[in-house]
Amino acid sequence: MTDRTDCSELDRHRELNTDETAVRKLRDLVTEARVEFVHCQAVTLTGRVVGKVVPAAHLTRTIETGVRAHRAILADMRTDVNGTLLGGGCEAREYTAMPDLDTFAVLPWDTRAGRFFCRLYEPAHLPDGVGGGPLATDVRGNLRRRHTAFTARTGLELRSGCEPEASWSGPHLDAARPPISPIHHIDSMDAFRPVYQRLITYGQALGLDMIEANHEGDPGQLEPNCMFDRADRTADNVIVHRQICRQVARELGLTVNFMPKPADHHTGNSCQHNLSLWRDGTNVLADPGARGLRLSEIGRHALGGILTHAAAATAVLGPTVNSYKRFVQPSPFTPSRADWGRDDRTCAVRLPDGDRLEVRIPDAMVNPYLSHAVLLAAIEDGLKNRIDPGPARGTSDPRRDTRFPELPTTLDEALRAFTADPVITGGLGSEISELFRAIKADEWTRFCRAVTDWEQTAYADQGC
Known part of the structure; x- marks a missing residue:
């Protein structure tokens, strides 16, 4: 891992997820359990679980780059009584969901599937210190911080x-x-x-x-x-x-x-x-x-x-x-x-x-x-x-x-x-x-x- 002081929180999370020892341990676990699909999940403001399913063949790529989604999902894609999409509107930026490797588990009701909890970040390309910062509406990341x-x-x-x-x-x-x-x-x-x-x-x-x-x-x-x-x-x-x-x-x-x-x-x-x-x-x-x-x-x-x-x-x-x-x-x-x-x-x-x-x-x-x-x-x-x-x-x-x-x-x-x-x-x-x-x-x-x-x-x- 680097000690650069200018790297973002997203950069630091990616460095954790590319640690050779941690990645090798995770891949061995996935291989041994014969996991084929991995859920990358986050939690909305109302407590719903949302995310994406990734084939295990792309596990290394997923834990390094994360997955993306529209931030209005964190408001359950709700529109108010006037038809306005809550949580940022239709033009809102996506967030990046980064798996926390220590949360990986194999689903006991279908051992072909595993899951991560994720923390959420602003897109890396944004300027002025915003890019790669923690997503303010990430309820799980907020509690942890x-x-x-x-x-x-x-x-x-x-x-x-x-x-x-x-x-x-x-x-x-x-x-x-x-x-x-x-x-x-x-x-x-x-x-x-x-x-x-x-x-x-x-x-x-x-x-x-x-x-x-x-x-x-x-x-x-x-x-x-x-x-x-x-x-x-x-x-x-x-x-x-x-x-x-x-x-x-x-x-x-x-x-x-x-x-x-x-x-x-x-x-x-x-x-x-x-x-x-x-x-x-x-x-x-x-x-x-x-x-x-x-x-x-x-x-x-x-x-x-x-x-x-x-x-x-x-x-x-x-x-x-x-x-x-x-x-x-x-x-x-x-x-x-x-x-x-x-x-x-x-x-x-x-x-x-x-x-x-x-x-x-x-x-x-x-x-x-x-x-x-x-x-x-x-x-x-x-x-x-x-x-x-x-x-x-x-x-x-x-x-x-x-x-x-x-x-x-x-x-x-x-x-x-x-x-x-x-x-x-x-x-x-x-x-x-x-x-x-x-x-x-x-x-x-x-x-x-x-x-x-x-x-x-x-x-x-x-x-x-």
């Missing part, structure tokens, strides 16, 4: 474990709500034995450290979990898990649904984020001198930052119109305000152990790269300004009811809070923040224009 910068400033590493829920249905599966909750019920779980066995097996084959799985409280609602990891790797793992779910659903002729509120009588699908901060291999959230559920000073300030910015972060943590059907339901397990408690599942943030914070706001449609980026920004603000989280829920201190705001109850309300908070928008960067808001504001407008079944039922026979 911001976590690296956070560690450089604080000496801390954010680790996370997510709890992704999904609703499964299909032939011969009774989706009716039983008279007794199916949560953690083994017989309810065994009705989905082929599902959870394949989820765990495929997850392990793709490098996920699967640790447990259970049936949740809604019909057909499963939650398989893997071990916590550095935040950017956990975000990758969430995306991999969703891809596995889609594959298992295809194989078994089932439907998997990540909607936060798939039906009126459902509590809904969440994706709690369990966060901890590490320095030199030690979890610094825990107070080593305290007994019971007690946070260190760093932990309290991190919690204070999360609560301070929870309302603004909700647009990212609950990113769909449907997300807020989950928040406004009369369920004790879904938070309604920014508060915290010790092993209290009614709160926005739960302290189940002394060494982790369970953020309970995120739902199953969350983009994990965006969610971890805004939580990282909130945590750093809490550390920087030494924000006191106040007393836990369940105490007699009256500050608990007024210290932090209620959570938004509609996507429109959440977007207004998001736009007004420079810490949260700053955690994503201006380009991602503006494009995210444009996509979601358009989604809200389309919802407001739609005539729903509820409206037909409520109003069709009214008027005289």
Whole structure:
């Protein structure tokens, strides 16, 4: 590798991907596994996986030069209600997607295929220092860069474990709500034995450290979990898990649904984020001198930052119109305000152990790269300004009811809070923040224009 100071980030990535030892190791792996096709994949702002498939015969060329695509793909090629293509317009430049070699894996359901996660860059030919720079709307690259910068400033590493829920249905599966909750019920779980066995097996084959799985409280609602990891790797793992779910659903002729509120009588699908901060291999959230559920000073300030910015972060943590059907339901397990408690599942943030914070706001449609980026920004603000989280829920201190705001109850309300908070928008960067808001504001407008079944039922026979 060269030590030129004028080379771009794209140049540096290409140098990594042309390292002889790394390339030889990768080619040996591809040859041994008899891989014929390679997916080069990226993730859009809404969490969709996009990319190209490359014949393995062109692997060396692909990892050196990358693949290109129109940047509006990162906005799902959506047009707003006025017909404008979001994400740069039709004339927008392509980006270059460069595979991260350490993310290569063979797909266990078809070992002729493998995949890379990619980071995205501006075209090399652009002038004035832009060419070859990181693409600002690359959600995966953004989290990686911001976590690296956070560690450089604080000496801390954010680790996370997510709890992704999904609703499964299909032939011969009774989706009716039983008279007794199916949560953690083994017989309810065994009705989905082929599902959870394949989820765990495929997850392990793709490098996920699967640790447990259970049936949740809604019909057909499963939650398989893997071990916590550095935040950017956990975000990758969430995306991999969703891809596995889609594959298992295809194989078994089932439907998997990540909607936060798939039906009126459902509590809904969440994706709690369990966060901890590490320095030199030690979890610094825990107070080593305290007994019971007690946070260190760093932990309290991190919690204070999360609560301070929870309302603004909700647009990212609950990113769909449907997300807020989950928040406004009369369920004790879904938070309604920014508060915290010790092993209290009614709160926005739960302290189940002394060494982790369970953020309970995120739902199953969350983009994990965006969610971890805004939580990282909130945590750093809490550390920087030494924000006191106040007393836990369940105490007699009256500050608990007024210290932090209620959570938004509609996507429109959440977007207004998001736009007004420079810490949260700053955690994503201006380009991602503006494009995210444009996509979601358009989604809200389309919802407001739609005539729903509820409206037909409520109003069709009214008027005289």
